[in-house]
Amino acid sequence: SQQGEEDPQALSIQEGENATMNCSYKTSINNLQWYRQNSGRGLVHLILIRSNEREKHSGRLRVTLDTSKKSSSLLITASRAADTASYFCSRGSTLGRLYFGRGTQLTVWP
C-alpha cells in the first residue's frame, strides 16, 4: 500500500460494542483522514485530524494521532449494524492526492 498498514484487516463485533481500527503510515503528514466505504459504493469522509492535533471527536467517532509512532486509531463507540463497512485511513499530500491504507472491514452483527 502507498499509505501503510491498517489493522486489523477484518473486525467482527456485536451491536453495542466498540470498534477500534488502527492505521500506521510511513512518512510525515499534514493531516490524516478516515473514510468509510459501504460495499462497492463511494467513499464517505468521516473525520480529518491535523498533524498538530492528538485527538478529535465527531459523534460516536474518536480519532487519535501519534505522530511520534506514525500511527492513528479510529474508535467507533456503541456500534450499530449500519456501521458495517470498510474503513480506510488516508494521508494527504501537499497537492491533495490521498494515499489510502488497505482498510479494515468491519462487520457489526445485530
Added chain:
Amino acid sequence: AAGVIQSPRHLIKEKRETATLKCYPIPRHDTVYWYQQGPGQDPQFLISFYEKMQSDKGSIPDRFSAQQFSDYHSELNMSSLELGDSALYFCASSSTRTEQFFGPGTRLTVL
C-alpha cells in the same frame, strides 16, 4: 446538498475497446481527483486537475488520458482496455485540497 456525479455507473467493455468516464464535481469545487480501486484493493490515485490544468499525476497508464473542461467537469478516457482495468473508478472534488468528496463511482468490467 449537491454531490459529485459520475456517469455511467456501470460499464461493460470488451478487451481493446475504449471507455470514457465522466465526472461532475460539486458546484464551486475547483479540483477534481480520479482514483482506481481494484477488487479488494485500496483506492489508488490516478490524476488530478486544478482550474482545468493537470495538477498531479499518479500511477496512470499511458493508455489513459483525462482532462477537465471549462465547466469543471472531467472525463477519463481509457483506450486499449485490458482485463486488469476492471475496477471501480472514483472521482472526487474539493475546494480546499484537503477534504475530498467522492462520487458513487463507475464500475468498469472488461471482458
